[in-house]
Each structure stands twice: as C-alpha cells, then as structure tokens.
Amino acid sequence: MPALGTLFLWLLWLAVSAFVGERLDAEGGAVAGLSVALLILLLLQTRRINRLQNWLSDVSQRPPVDDGLWQDINLLLSRQKRQHTVALARLEAEVARFEAAGQAIPEGVIALDQDRRIRWVNRLAVRHFGLDPVADRGNLLTHLVRDPLFAVYMAQGDFEEPLLLHPGHQPGLALQMFVVEFGDAQRLIVSRDVSDREQVERMRRDFVANVSHELRTPITVVSGFVETLLELERDEAVAALPDVLPLLQKQMRRMQNLVADLLTLAQLESAPEQPPMTPVDMPSLLNGMVAEARALDGRRHVIGSQVEAGLQLYGSSTELRSIAGNLLTNALRYSPEGRRVEVIWQRGKDGRGTPCAVLTVRDEGPGIAAEHLPRLTERFYRVDGGRSRDTGGTGLGLAIVKHALTRHGGHLEIESEVGRGSQFRAVFSVERMVPDGD
Numbered sequence: 001m002p003a004l005g006t007l008f009l010w011l012l013w014l015a016v017s018a019f020v021g022e023r024l025d026a027e028g029g030a031v032a033g034l035s036v037a038l039l040i041l042l043l044l045q046t047r048r049i050n051r052l053q054n055w056l057s058d059v060s061q062r063p064p065v066d067d068g069l070w071q072d073i074n075l076l077l078s079r080q081k082r083q084h085t086v087a088l089a090r091l092e093a094e095v096a097r098f099e100a101a102g103q104a105i106p107e108g109v110i111a112l113d114q115d116r117r118i119r120w121v122n123r124l125a126v127r128h129f130g131l132d133p134v135a136d137r138g139n140l141l142t143h144l145v146r147d148p149l150f151a152v153y154m155a156q157g158d159f160e161e162p163l164l165l166h167p168g169h170q171p172g173l174a175l176q177m178f179v180v181e182f183g184d185a186q187r188l189i190v191s192r193d194v195s196d197r198e199q200v201e202r203m204r205r206d207f208v209a210n211v212s213h214e215l216r217t218p219i220t221v222v223s224g225f226v227e228t229l230l231e232l233e234r235d236e237a238v239a240a241l242p243d244v245l246p247l248l249q250k251q252m253r254r255m256q257n258l259v260a261d262l263l264t265l266a267q268l269e270s271a272p273e274q275p276p277m278t279p280v281d282m283p284s285l286l287n288g289m290v291a292e293a294r295a296l297d298g299r300r301h302v303i304g305s306q307v308e309a310g311l312q313l314y315g316s317s318t319e320l321r322s323i324a325g326n327l328l329t330n331a332l333r334y335s336p337e338g339r340r341v342e343v344i345w346q347r348g349k350d351g352r353g354t355p356c357a358v359l360t361v362r363d364e365g366p367g368i369a370a371e372h373l374p375r376l377t378e379r380f381y382r383v384d385g386g387r388s389r390d391t392g393g394t395g396l397g398l399a400i401v402k403h404a405l406t407r408h409g410g411h412l413e414i415e416s417e418v419g420r421g422s423q424f425r426a427v428f429s430v431e432r433m434v435p436d437g438d
C-alpha cells in the first residue's frame, strides 16, 4: 500500500516538526513547527502538481519521476496517455483507410451533413460537379450546382428514381445521380458518368432515323407505282410496264444496296477483334475486280491499273474485297464519263519510313471540298446526296472501308481538290504484309 506509506511518512514529518518546534520554544512552538512543516509540504506538492501539469500539456516531455502516491498517479496517467496515443494512431489509420477507399470508389461521392453542407467529396465527385475539394467544404451543394433540375430534385426529397444531370462546366458530360439518406438526416450523393451510354443511345437513335429516312423514299415510290398500276385497266397497266419496271427496279436496287451495306456493317461489328491471318492474293483479287468493273462500266470511263505482283496481305478476303470495291465504285460513280480512274497496288513507306502496302484509287471526278473530308467516313454522310442516291449509293461505303481497314490495322488517307479529282489511299501496316517467299 504505497499510498498509506506516503501518508504515514507525512504524518511522521508533521509530528516530528511539531515535537521539534515545541522543544525549541515551549509556548506555541509546536504550532509554529507544524505550520512550517505544512508550508514545506504544500510547496513540495505544488511543485509536483506543476511538473505533472507541464508533462500533461506537452506530450513530448518525459513523465516526471516521483515517489509514493505521486509516482502511482504519474504511472497511471502515463499508461493512459500511452493507450490514448495508440488508440488515436489506430483511429487515424482507420480514417485514412476509409478515405482511401472512398477515393477509390468508381463513382462520385459527396457526403452532406444535416444542413446539406458538404462534409466530404471524393476525386470523381470533384470532377463530376466541378468542385474545389478544399474551398467548397462546408458550402451548400445547391449553391454550387447551378441547375434548376438539381435544385428541384433535392428540394422535393423523393429519391426513388435517379436524376439525369448535364453539368454546365463540362460540355457532353452526362451524370446519373442518386441520393442515399443515412444516419441522422445526412445524405450521400452518388454520381455516375453515363456520357458514353448517352452517346451510344444518341447514335442508335440517329442510325434508326437515318435508315428509316433512306427506306422511306424507295418504299413511297414503289407503293405509288403499284397503286397506280392497280387502278389502271389491265391493258393500260401492261402497256405501262416497260416504263415503270426500270423505275421500280432502281428503287428495289436502292433498298437491296442499303440492306447489303447494313448487313456488311453489322458483320464487321460483330466479327472477332482481329481478322484471320490467312494470306489473301491481293493481285489476283484486284485484277479480277478491275476486269469486272471494266465490264460493268461499259467503257464509260478509262479504268487503268498497276498491280504489284506477289504483294499479298494477311486478312479476310471478303473485307479486303469490300474495301477495294467501295473505293472503286465511288471513283466510277462520281466521275463524269470519259474520265480516268486508276487503281494502284504497291509497296510504300509510311510517315516514319516503315514499309507498308498501299491501295490507291485515283479519279478525275468533281473532287471534295476540304471541310467535308473529316466527316466522309461517318455513316450516311454525303457530300452530293442526289448523285449518291441516283447512282445506288447508300452513304455507308466509306464507313465500311474505314471499319474494315481499322480491323486490318490500316488507315484511310484522302486527298482531294475540287474540280480536279480525288485520291483515296488504304494503307496497310507491315504486320499484315505476307513476307516474300511465303
């Protein structure tokens, strides 16, 4: 019992002081001795309390060394202090782990307090809502996200359905936003970037609208003719057939071409990532296509060709035929009669001097103005819509070329000058070229 020992020592000290005081001076000596002893005791205790207070207020100091009751108190406090420091460090590590986990969440997260003020945001939420993670802490979110839809959504308090938001600070950004209520009227705002999904949805809608638009005209023409024929007397209808049938045939071809190109695109999109590494005899494929084109063209154009013998590619013959076919058809389709169309297949060098194989289709047609060039490979993009449709064009040819070329690790280069003609170069990288002797 160290405390009792200390108490005993103090009492002994007081008794001895009183006894010594009495011995020195018979009258009041004991009281004086006791008082002096008490004063000394008081001073000693004050010093100890002072040392303890200093240590408690400065963690870095060593704990005071004492004896008896004071040493017990010091040890107890020292142990509690150590436990507290360990618990605090653990808590800090835990908070840091939660913070890191919150930052790693693949969605934006904002924690709001009961007053709807921002308590915490993760990096994605900062990007989604254009926030400042430090300066905006403690601010009202509704003051920072200036969208009436957002304000109404937050005010009405019904969060069953998520909100679709288009924040103004980043054009094209679409967010799906959820509100989760937790704890004591606090809220979590969770945001998900759905820009890609929205863009795909928009493209799908545009695509369906374009296809419907392309089909509407031929269907209207065909049904118009059929109705007229049905209304005619049998003899009149038979007499009209030689004029009507070619027109019907043209519209049917248009629809057939459209369906064929749509199927080709769908096949390209659903095909495996890479076309096969099967050797394709490009010289014989191209020579065959040029011969076919000459036969179909019936000398309306001069079709020249320079095909390098033995220059083969690894790939899909169907897709390579599609690339060459679309470029050649376009050159013939848009060039006036009597002009020259040239097909060239040869080795070349790309921009970095690496070998490549190049299919060039050159014409002396009307040419294409520079502003159209970047958009030519978009689906249904046409420079001359009338001429394209009149000649069986679908607006999908160059989209197919680009898609098939990309799959073969190649790319399309277009040069054109209005009034002078165009040159389309399908460039295939060296990986797709069959080495000589294989």
Ligand code: ADP
Pocket (backbone or CB within 6 Å): 326, 330, 331, 334, 335, 363, 365, 366, 367, 368, 376, 377, 381, 382, 383, 384, 385, 388, 389, 392, 393, 394, 395, 396, 397, 398, 399, 422
């Ligand atoms: P289309 O079936 O209409 O030819 P494409 O995708 O093949 O569709 O071509 C897109 C547009 O590019 C065409 O409508 C046409 O206006 C233009 N174009 C393509 N090739 C040529 C060319 N050789 N000369 C002039 N214009 C061309």
